[in-house]
Amino acid sequence: MASTIYRNTKLLEIVRALPCQHCNRADGTVVAAHSNQLRDGKGRGIKAHDYRIAALCFRCHSTLDQGAQMSRAQREEMWEAAHRRTIGQLFERGLLLVAAR
DSSP, X not given: OOOOOOOOHHHHHHHTXXXXXXXXOOSSOOEEEEOOOGXXXXXXXBOOXXXXXXXXXXXXXXXXXXXXXXXXXXXXXXXXXXXXXXXXXXXXXXXSOOOOO
16 A cells, blocks of 8 residues: 655745755755655655655755766765755754644
């Protein structure tokens, strides 16, 4: 049984408030860059889960997705490091909160 891909447009939008979590650029081009890993829900024509994102500017996102300048391992490490920083920044800035049920 396949799991449902998690989608949350509000989460994607609040990531735009962060600087790039790779180069620290805050030039208005930062977006939530989804993981390119199958383990994160990525598939042919399907983006990974919305919680597997990294705040990346246009330049860094393009460099990551084009892949010509880095090995696969380097691209994975770049994205993972930016993802960890993104989630940390969302919590530290109070942009992502956990509600008690």
